[in-house]
Amino acid sequence: MNNDRMQKLAELQEKLSYVFRDATLLSTALTHRSYVNENPQSGGEDNERLEFLGDAVLGLCVSDLLMKKHPDFDEGTLSKIRSALVNEKPLADLALQLGLGDCLLLGRGEEHSGGRAKESLLANALEAVIAAIYLDSSFSKTKTLLRRLMKPMMKDEAIAAQSPDYKTALQELCQKKYKTAPIYTLLAESGPEHEKIFEMEVVIGDDIRKIGCGRSKKEAQKQAAQKAWESLHRENGA
Numbered sequence: 001m002n003n004d005r006m007q008k009l010a011e012l013q014e015k016l017s018y019v020f021r022d023a024t025l026l027s028t029a030l031t032h033r034s035y036v037n038e039n040p041q042s043g044g045e046d047n048e049r050l051e052f053l054g055d056a057v058l059g060l061c062v063s064d065l066l067m068k069k070h071p072d073f074d075e076g077t078l079s080k081i082r083s084a085l086v087n088e089k090p091l092a093d094l095a096l097q098l099g100l101g102d103c104l105l106l107g108r109g110e111e112h113s114g115g116r117a118k119e120s121l122l123a124n125a126l127e128a129v130i131a132a133i134y135l136d137s138s139f140s141k142t143k144t145l146l147r148r149l150m151k152p153m154m155k156d157e158a159i160a161a162q163s164p165d166y167k168t169a170l171q172e173l174c175q176k177k178y179k180t181a182p183i184y185t186l187l188a189e190s191g192p193e194h195e196k197i198f199e200m201e202v203v204i205g206d207d208i209r210k211i212g213c214g215r216s217k218k219e220a221q222k223q224a225a226q227k228a229w230e231s232l233h234r235e236n237g238a
Contacts, residue, residue: 034107
C-alpha cells in the first residue's frame with residue numbers, strides 16, 4: 001500500500017471516527033473488481049463479499065434503530081422506512097459525504113467512465129466499509145457508528161420526505177395509536193378547469209386538523225397527510 005493510499009485511508013478513518021485494527025479490511029472494502037481483474041499481481045481481493053455482508057449488517061442495524069425510535073410503528077411501516085433509508089441513493093449520498101469515491105481502487109475502464117461518482121459503486125462501497133467495521137470490531141460498535149452517520153437521515157422530516165406513501169403511513173399510525181382512521185374532506189377548488197387547485201383537509205379525532213393543496217385531490221391529500229404525520233411525531237416526541 002503506497003503512501004498516497006495510506007493517507008487517503010487515514011483521512012477516511014478520521015471522518016468515520018473509527019480507526020481500524022486491520023487496515024487491510026478497509027482497503028479491501030474500497031477495491032472494485034475491475035481493479036483486481038486488471039491487476040492480478042496485486043494479490044488483492046475485491047469488495048463484493050464484504051458488500052454482501054455489509055448489506056445484511058446495515059439492514060439489521062437500521063431495523064434495530066427504527067424499532068427503538070418508533071415503538072408504535074407496525075411491520076409494514078417500518079419496512080417502508082427501512083427501504084427508503086438503505087436504498088442506493090441515500091447510501092451513495094452518504095458515501096460522497098465521506099469521500100469514498102476518492103478512496104476507491106478502480107480499473108482503467110471504470111475510472112474513465114466516471115466510476116468514482118457512480119451511485120451503484122458508491123453505495124456498494126459503503127456497504128463493504130460497514131462490513132469491514134463489523135468484522136474489525138463488533139455489531140454494537142457498528143450500530144453506534146451508523147446511528148451517528150445516519151442521524152440526519154433518520155429525523156422524522158427526512159423519513160417523511162423519503163416515503164412517497166404518506167396516506168398509508170398516516171392511516172397505519174392512526175389505527176395503531178388512536179384506533180381511528182383519518183378523515184379527508186374537500187374544502188375548496190379554484191382556478192380554470194385545466195389548472196384547478198384543490199384544498200383538502202385531514203382530521204384525526206378532535207385535535208389534529210391539517211390542510212394540503214395540490215393540482216389534484218390526491219396530491220392535496222398527500223400533502224395534508226404529510227403535515228399530519230409530522231405533527232403527530234412532534235407531539236409524541238418521536
